[in-house]
Amino acid sequence: MAAVVLAAGASTRLGQPKQLLIHQGEPLIRQAAQAAIAAGASPVIVVLGANADVVAPALHSLNGVTLTTNHRWHDGLASSLAAGVTAVMVSAPETDGILIAVSDQPLIDAIALRRLVEKFNEHHRLVAAEYSGTIGVPAIVGREHFDALCALEGDTGAGRWLRTRLAHVTRVPTPDAAIDVDTARDAERHLR
Secondary structure: OEEEEEEOOOOOOOOOOHHHOEEOOEEHHHHHHHHHHHOOOOOEEEEEOOOHHHHHHHHOOOOOEEEEEOOOHHHOHHHHHHHHHHHHHHHOOOOOEEEEEEOOOOOOOHHHHHHHHHHOOOOOOEEEEEEOOEEEEEEEEEHHHHHHHHOOOOOOOHHHHHHOOHHHOEEEEOHHHHOOOOOHHHHHHHOO
8 A cells, every 4th residue: 555645735824834834843744754654555655746845855864755746736636636646656556555645634643544544455445534524534545546536626635536435435433634734723723
């Protein structure tokens, strides 16, 4: 299983790269990549974009992490998802599933990701976090769905795509996935 960590956004509501906010002594992006590694994903592809030059150094010296830059990040989330999935298909064509994560869920750690990984198998090909009455990322998608993910457009991400396939999604209760950092108030509340 590979992982794609989406971190290409411009953080416009926050006013600074949220990927670099510090939580428990580490930048959020580094924590997200480390969690994917510790959950057993390989390779871990981190998709950078708007602030690639300043975010990339936070991942320096992390073994097992490959950076890819989505130069079309302004086209929306779907372009970053496609960039990550494509990078996986090129670097690890034998990959059976992709763990999709984001860099702004500070409470999602390797334990939470492993609970998803444990549910993914030949009978459960779509596995998603369930929180706040919905499903979304982190999530795992089987290889038979890679092309569909690459065909998404605009601000459609994996969560929205998964919600159109509810009958086929194995849900894993993950209440901590509801906590994300988008604004200065979020950062103050969740990153103390």
